[in-house]
Amino acid sequence: MLAVNNLFKAFDGSLFSRCKITALDDVSFNLRRGETLGIVGESGSGKTTLASILLRATAPDSGQVMLSGNDIFGKRRMPEREFRKKVQMITQNFSDALHPDMSVMESMREVFRTLGKKTYQSVSETDIVRRLNDVGLGRELLHRRPAQLSGGQLQRILIARVISLRPQLIIADEPTSCLDTSVQARIIRLLMTLKQEYGFAMIFISHDLPLTAAIADRIAVMYQGRIVELGLPREILTNPQHAYTHRFVCSAVGKHFLSREPICLAV
Numbered sequence: 001m002l003a004v005n006n007l008f009k010a011f012d013g014s015l016f017s018r019c020k021i022t023a024l025d026d027v028s029f030n031l032r033r034g035e036t037l038g039i040v041g042e043s044g045s046g047k048t049t050l051a052s053i054l055l056r057a058t059a060p061d062s063g064q065v066m067l068s069g070n071d072i073f074g075k076r077r078m079p080e081r082e083f084r085k086k087v088q089m090i091t092q093n094f095s096d097a098l099h100p101d102m103s104v105m106e107s108m109r110e111v112f113r114t115l116g117k118k119t120y121q122s123v124s125e126t127d128i129v130r131r132l133n134d135v136g137l138g139r140e141l142l143h144r145r146p147a148q149l150s151g152g153q154l155q156r157i158l159i160a161r162v163i164s165l166r167p168q169l170i171i172a173d174e175p176t177s178c179l180d181t182s183v184q185a186r187i188i189r190l191l192m193t194l195k196q197e198y199g200f201a202m203i204f205i206s207h208d209l210p211l212t213a214a215i216a217d218r219i220a221v222m223y224q225g226r227i228v229e230l231g232l233p234r235e236i237l238t239n240p241q242h243a244y245t246h247r248f249v250c251s252a253v254g255k256h257f258l259s260r261e262p263i264c265l266a267v
């Protein structure tokens, strides 16, 4: 469904330096329909830059992103509205994502504009309540504004908005890092349930290796703009092949996870 081929992206350095900052260095991977790919790596490894390119918010310097056979930066790329229906994002910045003066009902209704004028005009309160029910919320929130909602409720409303568009792909960039652990677990469970119900593919970006390993079908480890390792969570946790992955696993889950077999380190 998604094919990412040889992405490169560099940014200009500071005013006083001519050096470019390489954010992505030859990044390639594929994603199947309905698959969850976890992307982990330390701060500055290029995860957000990759997410921004997949959302078509940043253009790569070179390389290609094919979504269901369509080059998303190509001359015949799909129109923005069609693209937005197919690819959606859930971020950690949920507190800024809703208009502060809009009620939950208005914010929910607004998202249906993407689906066209007819759909937007025909959306009823019952449709909106149904979407809220999908994410475990009730009609009592309909007339509240963002300031009157908890972090977990805000994140659920954003998920409800995203799900309403029936996207093929959701990019979840640290979606729960601003929530406390118990709310985090509930939001992750909700995402997994919705994924089964709606069948979307997901790219789950995180610093948290154990969490990512628990929900992803495969994990890509990023280091200095490159994917240094891509495999099944179990393989990554128990038998990392790259020196950086080895260090990352040790710091995230401790040495006891690693297999007792000799580990081949590609330094």
Ligand SMILES: Nc1ncnc2c1ncn2[C@@H]1O[C@H](COP(=O)(O)OP(=O)(O)OP(=O)(O)O)[C@@H](O)[C@H]1O
Binding pocket: 011, 012, 013, 021, 022, 023, 041, 042, 043, 044, 045, 046, 047, 048, 049, 050
């Ligand atoms: N707009 C920009 N201008 C200059 N440099 C940038 C820009 N955006 C990102 N970078 C640099 O590109 C590299 C990759 O950044 P990116 O934000 O993609 O990493 P990340 O893995 O998402 O980090 P974090 O986990 O902290 O969000 C970093 O060195 C960063 O400083």
